[in-house]
Amino acid sequence: MLVKKGFVVSSPTDEGEIAGKPSKNADKEKQKKQDVSPIQETKENEVSKKEDTIVSYTLKVKSNMTTTEITQILAKEKIIDDAAGFEAYMNEHDFSKNVQIGVFVVTNNMTYRQLAHTLTH
Numbered sequence: 001m002l003v004k005k006g007f008v009v010s011s012p013t014d015e016g017e018i019a020g021k022p023s024k025n026a027d028k029e030k031q032k033k034q035d036v037s038p039i040q041e042t043k044e045n046e047v048s049k050k051e052d053t054i055v056s057y058t059l060k061v062k063s064n065m066t067t068t069e070i071t072q073i074l075a076k077e078k079i080i081d082d083a084a085g086f087e088a089y090m091n092e093h094d095f096s097k098n099v100q101i102g103v104f105v106v107t108n109n110m111t112y113r114q115l116a117h118t119l120t121h
Helices: 026-035 038-052 067-076 083-092 112-120
Strands: 056-061 102-107
Touching: 056 067, 067 083, 083 112, 102 112
Parallel strands: none
Antiparallel strands: 056 102
């Protein structure tokens, strides 16, 4: 996560600066950074911004709603990327049989497991 945000992550054993001494690969690393085009950098920043945006949705599960209907709503509201994948997860792990009627607040950063537990408890 830190690397995606532009931070340099190193450990004491990395071949980095030790007591102010530049590493042997410092010039190569500097060249790699210079080789990144402004367009590439902009695309990377856009992807990072999209990943950081949290979408919240209040899902109302009504009587007789199917897992298919629920997953389609979640996909439409950008909570999940793959309705079929989440539906398969719900079925394979027997969550589909236990979906509860009610109002649930879900977000796009929840895992399939977290979503399934939210909908069944």
